[in-house]
Amino acid sequence: MNSWQYEPVADLDQPLVERLRRFPREPDITIYALRSLAALAARAWLRVYHRFEIIGAENLPKEGSFIMVANHASHLDAICLLSALPLRKLHRAFPAAAQDYFFVSVPRLAVAAVVVNALPFARKTHIRQSLEICRQLLANPGNILIIFPEGTRSATGEIGAFKGGISLLVAGTSIPVVPCFLEGTFAAWPKGKRFPRPRRLRLHIGKPRAYPTHPTNKESSEHISIDLHQAVLDLMP
Amino acid sequence: MSPQAAYHSEIFRLYFYIVAGLLAVAGLALAFLAWGLKKDVRSIWTTYKAWLVMAPVILGCIFAGRVPTIFFFCLLSALGFKEFARATGLYRDWWTVGVVYLGIAALGITSLVHQPFGEEQGNGWYGYFIVLPVHVIALILFVPIVRNRVAGELQNMSLAILGFIYIGWMFCHLAFMANAMNAYGYLLYVVFATEVNDVAAFTFGKLFGKHPLRSNISPKKTWEGAIGAFAVSMALPWLMRFSFPFFGPWELIFTGLIVGIGGQLGDLSISVIKRDIGIKDMGANIPGHGGILDRIDSLIFVAPIFFHMAGFFYNMR
Numbered sequence: 001m002n003s004w005q006y007e008p009v010a011d012l013d014q015p016l017v018e019r020l021r022r023f024p025r026e027p028d029i030t031i032y033a034l035r036s037l038a039a040l041a042a043r044a045w046l047r048v049y050h051r052f053e054i055i056g057a058e059n060l061p062k063e064g065s066f067i068m069v070a071n072h073a074s075h076l077d078a079i080c081l082l083s084a085l086p087l088r089k090l091h092r093a094f095p096a097a098a099q100d101y102f103f104v105s106v107p108r109l110a111v112a113a114v115v116v117n118a119l120p121f122a123r124k125t126h127i128r129q130s131l132e133i134c135r136q137l138l139a140n141p142g143n144i145l146i147i148f149p150e151g152t153r154s155a156t157g158e159i160g161a162f163k164g165g166i167s168l169l170v171a172g173t174s175i176p177v178v179p180c181f182l183e184g185t186f187a188a189w190p191k192g193k194r195f196p197r198p199r200r201l202r203l204h205i206g207k208p209r210a211y212p213t214h215p216t217n218k219e220s221s222e223h224i225s226i227d228l229h230q231a232v233l234d235l236m237p
Numbered sequence: 238m239s240p241q242a243a244y245h246s247e248i249f250r251l252y253f254y255i256v257a258g259l260l261a262v263a264g265l266a267l268a269f270l271a272w273g274l275k276k277d278v279r280s281i282w283t284t285y286k287a288w289l290v291m292a293p294v295i296l297g298c299i300f301a302g303r304v305p306t307i308f309f310f311c312l313l314s315a316l317g318f319k320e321f322a323r324a325t326g327l328y329r330d331w332w333t334v335g336v337v338y339l340g341i342a343a344l345g346i347t348s349l350v351h352q353p354f355g356e357e358q359g360n361g362w363y364g365y366f367i368v369l370p371v372h373v374i375a376l377i378l379f380v381p382i383v384r385n386r387v388a389g390e391l392q393n394m395s396l397a398i399l400g401f402i403y404i405g406w407m408f409c410h411l412a413f414m415a416n417a418m419n420a421y422g423y424l425l426y427v428v429f430a431t432e433v434n435d436v437a438a439f440t441f442g443k444l445f446g447k448h449p450l451r452s453n454i455s456p457k458k459t460w461e462g463a464i465g466a467f468a469v470s471m472a473l474p475w476l477m478r479f480s481f482p483f484f485g486p487w488e489l490i491f492t493g494l495i496v497g498i499g500g501q502l503g504d505l506s507i508s509v510i511k512r513d514i515g516i517k518d519m520g521a522n523i524p525g526h527g528g529i530l531d532r533i534d535s536l537i538f539v540a541p542i543f544f545h546m547a548g549f550f551y552n553m554r
Contacts, residue, residue, distance in 0.1 A: 008514060012323055013517075013518065
């Protein structure tokens with residue numbers, strides 16, 4: 001008789017906070033349940049308080065991995081983009097979030113890891129490793145990566161230039177990139193304000209694009225960044 | 238059980254003073270060791286600090302009343318089972334884990350509700366609480382049938398059944414004990430005496446430990462520690478007789494035996510599981526103690542055996 005094979009989870013010897021901080025996180029029933037409840041509450045909140053509307057939801061790919069890129073002006077952005085996805089895809093959607101901001105203090109970590117399902121992106125120290133994590137994530141079919149290529153929340157509401165990381169991820173691959181434009185999030189909850197104001201929010205979702213023929217060099221990377229930036233700007237009504 | 242009842246309960250107040258006093262004395266002793274004798278007490282200090290949190294939480298829940306107490310012990314049981322499932326790998330099978338969670342919730346509900354019919358009086362549906370494992374096991378066996386799966390299912394079902402009976406049902410006798418007439422005395426004594434038994438085993442083992450108790454299972458536990466703890470546990474019911482003033486000498490001896498032997502057994506049987514899997518701790522949720530299961534393991538045997546001993550001599554409710 002063969003003996004049983006036990007496979008303890010990878011984060012067995014870590015306390016809860018460390019388990020939330022690591023990535024990829026081990027699936028956890030309680031956290032999935034809390035995240036689903038939080039998503040329902042967030043969707044209701046957006047609908048009622050912000051009169052949230054989604055335009056172009058049919059442009060989202062039905063299956064396979066894809067990336068959503070959007071302008072970034074507020075903490076509401078990631079929640080708005082997640083609300084555009086069906087609930088069953090919630091736990092496979094990962095907004096890339098600044099490790100130096102969201103994965104340091106415990107309350108922010110709890111929101112980032114439990115509610116938003118964020119991927120810790122070391123935008124200041126380990127950009128290459130972070131991009132490698134994103135690449136592995138996208139290699140699994142069905143994962144959704146949410147990226148704000150400006151790299152930070154806009155201080156003025158204007159859409160800043162896109163950084164090159166996104167281009168390194170998609171150049172020479174057939175991963176669809178969905179450009180999204182978020183309208184009203186700056187007015188609703190700008191950087192530095194404590195609470196969101198009841199302003200109308202709209203999410204415009206554009207047609208997905210892919211860059212399979214682009215080589216991975218600096219020139220083409222700049223081209224992709226500019227192209228995506230323009231695609232987001234074009235969605236502005 | 239209610240905050241007012243706890244406030245006016247002589248037993249609860251005495252336990253409150255004893256626990257506070259012991260924690261203060263232990264803190265002073267540690268401080269003396271650290272500063273007076275310049276000993277390295279950092280690891281014991283972490284363990285002690287965790288006690289400073291755990292003791293008020295347990296006392297607070299029992300103070301708050303019957304419902305919070307039942308909820309608290311069921312939550313501990315669910316968290317303990319979760320650690321067991323994560324350690325064995327059963328946790329990847331969410332269906333089976335979900336059924337065991339449901340079973341633990343059912344234990345809580347049967348502890349909360351009244352007996353719906355029949356002659357028994359009092360809170361808690363005793364009859365169904367006791368036969369719940371039959372129905373939960375049936376439900377666990379049902380999972381692979383519903384999902385039409387075979388591979389590895391025997392292992393998953395066995396682990397789930399063990400986990401439910403052991404960490405769910407046996408441990409949750411503590412929750413049902415909240416329905417006892419003498420709930421404060423029973424609950425506080427069982428938890429207090431079992432933890433004292435653990436601490437005594439650790440201390441005697443540290444001071445005099447030479448001969449390993451079960452060398453293959455837990456190399457750190459020694460005969461000296463076990464015998465020292467057993468002696469403490471046999472004496473404790475007489476010292477704490479105010480917890481159950483109606484107990485005669487036989488019941489007091491049984492109480493000592495149950496805590497003294499059951500505590501060690503609980504500890505060792507979790508060690509068997511850990512050793513077979515090849516891990517040191519069941520989790521890392523309590524700094525200095527390991528996982529929740531590492532802390533509640535000795536209660537698992539003591540709770541049901543004490544419960545039925547007390548129920549045999551005196552009506553529980």
